[in-house]
Structure formats: structure tokens, C-alpha cells
Amino acid sequence: MSRNGNHILSSAMVDSDLTFAEAVSGSSAPGSVLDDLRLVEVAYYGFDGRRHTGQLVVSTAVEQDVREIFALILEIRFPLHSVIPIVRYGWSDEASMEANNSSAFNYRFIAGTDRLSRHALGMAVDLNPRQNPVIYENGQILPSGAIYSPGQPGALAESSPIVEAFLQRGWFWGAHFRNFRDYHHFERPEKFPL
Structure with missing residues (x-):
């Protein structure tokens, strides 16, 4: 059982087990932002084929979406490298x-x-930046050395059930940005129906 009282998978590899205070320690965010955040424990399969637990800090407005999407990530065994508060x-x-x-x-x-x-x-989520990099119009790729190859383990594509799950909930995928492609980025737009 983790220190924050959540319990997902007792046999999982624990990638992150922070308290909320630890997860936001040193942030320059104002109290009004911090008061609206929650620490969410998630389970997923790593590239090693084993179950892992990690944590995300998200806004209360998207907490349920994130829980549902990560339940799907676990169910379909979409591999994630790690899920650790920044x-x-x-x-x-x-x-x-x-x-x-x-x-x-x-x-x-x-x-x-x-x-x-x-x-x-806390209204955006990034998934596997090395499999889903940012690609700029000038050809620059971040993170450095990353390769975007849809269909490979951990890579997202338009037909991915995870992409569909975000879009169905009113999120925006960074692959649809006009001037560059941010394949790992999902965000909930400023104005959205609750």
C-alpha cells in the first residue's frame, strides 16, 4: 500500500510513491492552482512487460477522465516507460x-x-515522449534522438484507442497543432462542457 493511502496493485513495481506535498514541493504555482490539484495513482504495464504503479498530479476538473483513460491504458497493456510527477x-x-x-x-x-x-x-498529460516526440516544421525533434514510428510499442497514432478516448472526452491532441506536431501531448481546452 502506498503512503498516500491508495492501493492499486500490491505486486506492481512502484515507480512513484510520493505524498501530495512531495509531488508539488518547490512548485511556483499559486495556492489557488495547488488547491485544485489532486495526486492520482495509476497502474500500467512497462516496456518490461511488468505491472507498474506511478502517479500524476492533475486538476480536479480532469481527474475522472485521467482515471478512466489510465484504466484503458492498463486494460490494453499500452506500455509506458514511467509515470512520475515532474x-x-x-x-x-x-x-x-x-x-x-x-x-x-x-x-x-x-x-x-x-x-x-x-x-x-494540471489540464494536460504527456505520454511516452521518446516514442511520441515533438516534431517542428524545421525538422527539429524533441527529445533529442527520438523517433516517431506509429505502430511501435508505446507510440500513439490517430487510430489508437487512447487517442480516441482523449478526443471523446473533449481533449485536444498535440499531433493536431497547426505549426508543429506534439505527439505525446494531450490537453483539455480552456472552455469545455463539464
Whole structure:
């Protein structure tokens, strides 16, 4: 049983077992944002074929969606490398991506802008950045050295049940951005019906 009182799979490899306070420690987010966040324990299969447990910090507005989608991820055995709150990567999106970590809340701005990312409110989820990289118009790929190959284990594609599950719940997939493709990114738009 984890310290936060949740219990999913006692025989699973534990990738993350933080308390909520530990998961948001050092974040620059204001109290109004932190008060709306929840620490969600999730189960999934790793690339090693074993069951794992990890954690995501998400907004209460999307908590149920995230729980349902991760239940699907577990059911269809879609492999994830790790699911660890980004505090373990020093609040660095780049370090989390390099480690192929799936994550959610990170109080930060959209790269190259002064606008808050949906991650800053716990309203976005990234899955397997190395299998699902960001590909810019100029050909730059992040994380460095990643290869997008739909159909490979851990890679997402338009026909993926996970992509469909997010879209059916009103989320937006970063592969549909106009100027670049962010294959690992899903976000709940600012205005959506609850």
C-alpha cells in the first residue's frame, strides 16, 4: 500500500510513491492552482512487460477522465516507460522528456511564449515522449534522438484507442497543432462542457 493511502496493485513495481506535498514541493504555482490539484495513482504495464504503479498530479476538473483513460491504458497493456510527477526532474520538462517520463502538472509557460501551458493547471498529460516526440516544421525533434514510428510499442497514432478516448472526452491532441506536431501531448481546452 502506498503512503498516500491508495492501493492499486500490491505486486506492481512502484515507480512513484510520493505524498501530495512531495509531488508539488518547490512548485511556483499559486495556492489557488495547488488547491485544485489532486495526486492520482495509476497502474500500467512497462516496456518490461511488468505491472507498474506511478502517479500524476492533475486538476480536479480532469481527474475522472485521467482515471478512466489510465484504466484503458492498463486494460490494453499500452506500455509506458514511467509515470512520475515532474518534481522528480527538478520541474524540468526537458529532463522529464529525455527520461521518457509520462507526466501532467508542471507550472510553466509554453516554450517560447509568455502564456501558461495547460500543464500549469494540471489540464494536460504527456505520454511516452521518446516514442511520441515533438516534431517542428524545421525538422527539429524533441527529445533529442527520438523517433516517431506509429505502430511501435508505446507510440500513439490517430487510430489508437487512447487517442480516441482523449478526443471523446473533449481533449485536444498535440499531433493536431497547426505549426508543429506534439505527439505525446494531450490537453483539455480552456472552455469545455463539464
